[in-house]
Amino acid sequence: MTSDDRTAAKVASSELEREREAELENESALTPEEMLKLVEEQQGEMARKQLAPIPWMLGVWGVAWLVGFLLLWSAAPASNSPVSIPGPVAGIGFGVLIGAAIAASTVLGIRIDRGVQGNSSFAGAVYGISWGLCGTAFGAVGVALMNNGMSYELATLYYPSAFALMAGTLYVAGAALWHQKSMLVLGIILLVTGSVSPFFGAPTNNLVMALLGGSTMLFMAILAAVRLRRKA
Structure with missing residues (x-):
């Protein structure tokens, strides 16, 4: 042969x-009961795959928020920080961290509904792109305000609050899209943080952002990861 x-x-x-x-x-x-169970298992598996990027998104922002705002706080002479960091180094570090978090959120947001056709896939793509668009828009407004006379002292209050309000709004939108209570809670906390922190003045507002915003994000990231693992 x-x-x-x-x-x-x-x-x-x-x-x-x-x-x-x-x-x-x-x-x-x-049997009908077995078919129903099979469908539920398939739907649960699809939901887990769709939501798998969310803990990563929360974790990326948590690290960027915690480290970035601590850098800004440590660079201020009036912070009484045990570690003194040069202002330019802190500013560049903060920008790199926030830029990386926005880029990661864009990619992860698009991946949330990868493989799903129709409106859900479109919603995930738009949500991911929104991080970059909103970050650019808020940054451009800040630059325009400074060009029109906004002082450095006010800018140190504007930028942290602006990005906190941006992130909080997007997390609330994400909670509505994927029915995630953890994202809703985090969004509300960030909105409150962004609204309240300017009342502490600079540079304490940066410390409030780091400890309240960053720590909450990291906690929510761990909580979301544990919940997804339990559903597996």
Whole structure:
């Protein structure tokens, strides 16, 4: 028997096995209860895959928020920080961290509904892109205000609050899209943090942002990861 004959025999045997398996599946049809259970398991698996990026998104922002705002606070002479960091280094570090968090959120937001067709996929893509668009818009407004006379002291109050309000609004929107209570709670906390922190003045507002905003994000990231693992 030639190699071609053996290959053809293997293909024919595989086709026969698939036909037998199909016949056995038809003979052992699932009951309505079993079908319902199978559908629920498939839906649960799809939901877990869709929501898997959320803990990463929360964790990325938590690290960026905590470290970034601590850098800004440590760079201020009036902060009484045990570690003194040069202002330019803190500013560049903060910008890099927030930029990286926005980029990561854009990618992760798009991936949330990857593989899902229709409105859900569109919603995930728009949500991911919104992080970059909103971050750019809030930053541009700050630059425009400074060009029109806003002082450095006011800018140190504007930028932290602006990004907190941006992130809080987007997390609330994400909670509405994916029915995630943890995202809703985090969004509300960030909105409150962004609204209240300017009353503490600079540089204490940065410390409030780091401890309240950053710590809450990290806690929510761990909570979301644990919940997804329990559903697995």
